[in-house]
Amino acid sequence: MVWLHFIFLFAIIIYAAKLGGIGVGMAGGLGMAVAVFIFGIPPGPMPLDVILIIMSVLFACSVMHVAGGMDYMIRVASHILRSNPKYINILAPAIAFTLTIFSGTGFTTMAILNVVQEVAKQNGVRPSQPLTSAVVASQIAISASPISAATAAMYVVVEKMGVSFGDALMVILPAGLFGAAVASLISAFQGVDLAKDPIFQQRMKEGLVSMTSKEELEKPLPKGAKLSVGLFLVGVLFIVLMLLFKQEIGHTLGSRDIIVITMLFISMLMYWFCDVKLTKIKESTIFHGGYESLIVILGICWFASTVIEIYVPSIKEQATVLLGQYPGLLALAFFCVSALLFSQGATSALLVPVAASLGCDAPMILACFVAVSGIFVTNVYPTSAFAVSCDDTGSYMGKWSGSFVINHPFFLPGCLGLVAAIPFGFLLASIVF
Template sequence: MVSIELLVVLVAIFIGARIGGIGIGFAGGFGVLVLTLGLGMTPGTIPIDVILIIMSVIAAIAAMQVAGGLQFLVNIAERVLRKNPKQVTFLAPIVTYTMTLFAGTGHTAFSTLPVIAEVAKEQGIRPSRPLSIAVVASQIAITASPISAAVVLMSGMLESKGVGYISLLMICIPATFIACMIGAFVAQFMGKELQDDPVYQDRLAHGLVSKRDSTNTELPAGAKRSVIVFLVAIVAVVFYATAISDAVGLIDNPTLPRNEAIMVFMLTAATAITLFCKIDTAEVLNAATFKSGMSACICVLGVAWLGDTFVAGHLEEIKALSGGLLEEHSWMLAIILFLASMLLYSQAATTAALMPSAFMLGVSPEAAIASFAAVSALFVLPTYPTLLAAVEMDDTGSTRIGHWVFNHPFVIPGVVSIVSSVIIGFVLAEMIL
């Protein structure tokens, strides 16, 4: 029966991966149906708090987008890139990393990719270099964002292990940022120089390389205000989480627990943006960030529920089968997370599906935090939206997908960045925890 139940889980994940996007959540629910009503297993735990936090955060982000806040950030990013165009390979990942860290979603990179490609072309720099590491940085930064679903999930699991929210951020933020800079260093040596690339020369000869206009679009009056409100909300979340933590203890026996506090601060931010920036709330429902966030809720619901149903039903067998392997060789968790995230296409879904099992199998908090960045291997298969957008934005042809699927420019800087983050994470975890 265990083999049959495991097969159901794998088939559900495979179907979800084939459907893509929100389909991963759909297939997860289907898997739970087969395991429970079909095979008699007890349904696992649904991560209700995480889903509610995602909804609250996305509500605030979508309100900020409608108010013009995201475009305001893009305009700042363009000025930074154009001020130091020769350093675009290093500045591009800094921009996408910072925006993801701030917004809690990697989809903010979509707006900056055209600017990165254009600045690189203007300088005669192969666009695949900054574009590849920029996309990777936007994905890895999810594991360092104070308000991302993956970080909220991870911090909730770590609390029972005596590791606080702030400690997690103190390790993940420097580890992932330094790792992305190492990835950028590697990326700047990838591929031929632009003028020596035959694909570029051919496209140039056929008039297929164009020049895009600068993105000087007029912003709504409340664009800057919306960003300030959202930033204040994030600072409030971090400050409150610090104040109620056992390590700091400024607030004893808090009336509002951390998870509920995140929801309250984010919904309050959405309210303030709506009132002070005078946005139409009906437009929030149609915002791209709102749609992607609701998709993330379904994905977490389906995949996390499916994983917990199987693991909770066979915890003793899984422990016996592992034979202490993960406990003795904790670095192997990073490899497992890396491979799983390639298929699950979501940092939050991968975290929800595998991290609880890792802790149950005896993986230490230090190893789990160090390996956390490995849930960001969404760049390996060339089908992730931001990756495809980068390919589309580069009309020089330098950012292209090869015939062998995996031979594309995102793999090397991505793998280097994740490996670097895991190594740095282990060092920082030993120092901080």
């Protein structure tokens, strides 16, 4: 029966990957129905802590979005890029990484990609280089952000192991930054310069490339835009400080309660002082996308934990020995599942509790955590696809067309970035713990 259950588990995960998006959650619901009503498996624990954290953070981001805060951050990023065009291959990934760290979502990067490709081609830089590095940096940054869904799902587990938030950040933040830096360095050497690229030259002759600036007249931001960003960042800082200095302050609150309370309170402050209309919040694209992520995590993670939990005692001993000999297998599992599900948050919520139940200690989980960023394996993830679509120079065409699924500029930098980041994570974990 055990083989039937696990074959069914992998079949549902593969089907979920085929559906994508909110369909992943629906596939989890299908799996739960069969597991509970046909196989007679008792329902496992719902990932409620993770869902509540994600819900509150996304709500605060939605309020900031409505207040114009996201537009303000993107405008600042665009000014930096246009003012320093010679350093586009450094600034593009650095800005993407920073935006993702503070917002908890990589989709903010999409707003600067058009500016990146425009500045790059006007300065003779192959656009696929900074575009790729920005996208991969934003994807890796999710594993280093203190307020991302993936980090929230991970820390809920390691917090119960006695790991402080500061210790966790001292591993995941430098490891993510190192991985993004390596990926950016690799991407900067991919492909020939535009002047030597026959595809670009041909597209120029055909009039398919625009070399004029598309910078639009800046519309005035809502009066509460800057303040909303300030309030949100103060909220993030408060959360980090409350978790970092838990013993010094002397409180007993868990990460879930601190994050949920703070995000809801900050949302109210933005409503009071940033001229936010309540009816507009639910219309935010962040609000809509957030609801999708909640369904994904509820469905597929609840289903996986339900099936796996009943077999934990029987496989724990073997898994502990195997992971003890080959700790990199945990990173490989993180990588493969994230590439399959296209979600760092869902991967973290799915596998970190499983890893803990199988005997993986906190240092191993933290060292391998950056590997949940394997969503660049194919170039169909929204940020990757948008980077390709916004480039009119042809720098993603030819040998980089992705016609064989993985032969695209995102694959090699992303993989080498993680290959470098994981050993670095183990080094950091050995020092911290």
